[in-house]
Amino acid sequence: MGKGGGCVSSKNKSSKSSNSSKNPINVPSSTKNLKIFIVFYSMYGHVENLSRRMKKGIETVEGVEGVLYRAPETMSEDVLVKIQAPLKDDSIPEISSPSDLVDADGFLFGFPTRFGCMAAQMKALFDSTGNLWKEQKLAGKPAGFFVSSGSQGGGQETTAWTAITQLAHHGMLFVPIGYTFGAGMFDMDTVRGGSPYGAGVFAGDGSREATEAELAVAEYQGKYMATIVKKLVHG
Numbered sequence: 001m002g003k004g005g006g007c008v009s010s011k012n013k014s015s016k017s018s019n020s021s022k023n024p025i026n027v028p029s030s031t032k033n034l035k036i037f038i039v040f041y042s043m044y045g046h047v048e049n050l051s052r053r054m055k056k057g058i059e060t061v062e063g064v065e066g067v068l069y070r071a072p073e074t075m076s077e078d079v080l081v082k083i084q085a086p087l088k089d090d091s092i093p094e095i096s097s098p099s100d101l102v103d104a105d106g107f108l109f110g111f112p113t114r115f116g117c118m119a120a121q122m123k124a125l126f127d128s129t130g131n132l133w134k135e136q137k138l139a140g141k142p143a144g145f146f147v148s149s150g151s152q153g154g155g156q157e158t159t160a161w162t163a164i165t166q167l168a169h170h171g172m173l174f175v176p177i178g179y180t181f182g183a184g185m186f187d188m189d190t191v192r193g194g195s196p197y198g199a200g201v202f203a204g205d206g207s208r209e210a211t212e213a214e215l216a217v218a219e220y221q222g223k224y225m226a227t228i229v230k231k232l233v234h235g
């Protein structure tokens with residue numbers, strides 16, 4: 001069994017070339033408003049706060065728009081009530097079908113850590129992209145990550161790092177922020193989430209709110225990604 005039925009047995013392989021002859025890396029050539037999809041999962045709101053600030057950063061770059069989407073919830077209402085997950089703001093739509101992703105010129109994927117890796121809800125979304133993978137529909141699209149962890153050492157870096165496999169299989173371009181944010185990356189005076197892999201927030205026991213320093217990196221990452229996407233598309 002392949003990825004969402006994506007693997008075809010050697011007997012049934014079609015000789016049709018997919019979209020590869022027309023646009024090998026799926027980069028749009030027109031001058032339309034570019035769209036960066038901020039696709040996130042957030043159970044308690046920390047990743048969501050970073051997402052909203054990231055959109056603000058994206059939209060400081062002319063001609064680029066940030067579009068917020070939630071990864072679909074996979075837990076039942078009963079369980080969500082038991083674990084005291086707040087109601088989600090439904091003004092932010094869920095990704096309704098993996099094929100929605102094809103319309104993006106770039107991505108920022110945000111997720112909380114679960115034992116050092118992305119939350120299962122986000123992994124389920126990636127797992128549903130087998131048909132896109134089969135035709136490499138997302139290949140060449142740039143993507144960055146941002147995360148939330150409860151504690152320091154709890155997975156700020158591993159959660160982003162282990163997510164890179166998703167991009168590699170799709171042929172997507174990983175865009176980390178490196179140390180381009182500047183001096184704030186080296187600040188040792190305050191507790192601050194985020195890393196060269198992308199913005200981050202510490203949730204603590206859940207009651208901690210993102211600090212302005214964490215939100216500033218999120219805003220910066222949005223702007224940085226918008227600049228990269230624009231360069232990639234328009235040169």
Ligand SMILES: Cc1cc2nc3c(=O)[nH]c(=O)nc-3n(C[C@H](O)[C@H](O)[C@H](O)COP(=O)(O)O)c2cc1C
Pocket residue numbers: 041042043044045046047048111112113114115116117148149150151152153154155203206
């Ligand atoms: C099953 C489970 C596993 C978790 N594993 C970790 C972990 O490995 N490291 C950590 O720092 N926090 C861990 N957490 C805490 C979450 O990362 C935290 O609730 C989340 O970052 C909050 O983000 P959100 O408000 O966007 O949901 C875990 C939480 C759950 C429910």
